[in-house]
Amino acid sequence: MGLTSGMGLDFAAAYDALNADDHDYRFYAGLADEVGAGRVLDLGCGTGTLARLLASRGRTAVGIDPDPEMLRVARGKPGAEQVDWRLGRSDLADDDSADFAVMAGHVAQVFRTGEEESTRDVLAFRDAAELVRSVEEAGFAVERRYGFWDRSPLTDGSREIVLVVR
Ligand SMILES: C[S@@+](CC[C@H](N)C(=O)[O-])C[C@H]1O[C@@H](n2cnc3c(N)ncnc32)[C@H](O)[C@@H]1O
Structure with a gap:
């Protein structure tokens, strides 16, 4: 989504430092253990921390993200070779390829209704009923x-x- 442009900040490189809290990653990893997930899909995987964590437990993992800079950071991390990284959106997920799928880190907030791309960082705050x-x-x-x-x-x-x- 082009967050690196126009902000004077290398967002992808700074992302992990800006989001050091791992409550949610531990939640998803626990849930994956609980349901016995074997093949996971991380849609909007960003810098790939969660995808790598899930893959490190012996699972097949696919990480999809439309931002090449986020994927560049993800691919450079230890253990990155255990994840199948794909540049794009949900249409790159193979049918029936996962028994556990996540959109972590508020990915649902960056989905937009149209195909327009923008350098503005727009978040949608939906309430529970709408979600x-x-x-x-x-x-x-x-x-x-x-x-x-x-x-x-x-x-x-x-x-x-x-x-x-x-
Ligand atoms: C706030 S980051 C979250 C990254 C990661 N899931 C995490 O938990 O750290 C949101 C991510 O959603 C990605 N994204 C934006 N639009 C998307 C779309 N249509 N499909 C999939 N991912 C998208 C962005 O590129 C960005 O990496």
């Missing part, structure tokens, strides 16, 4: 709703909206 509606419209069933990575219940005051869908 549930959009994943159900995409054919998923919502199994669990959490309000944070510690699996606390989702309430109106929750810091996060975490949906586990099938």
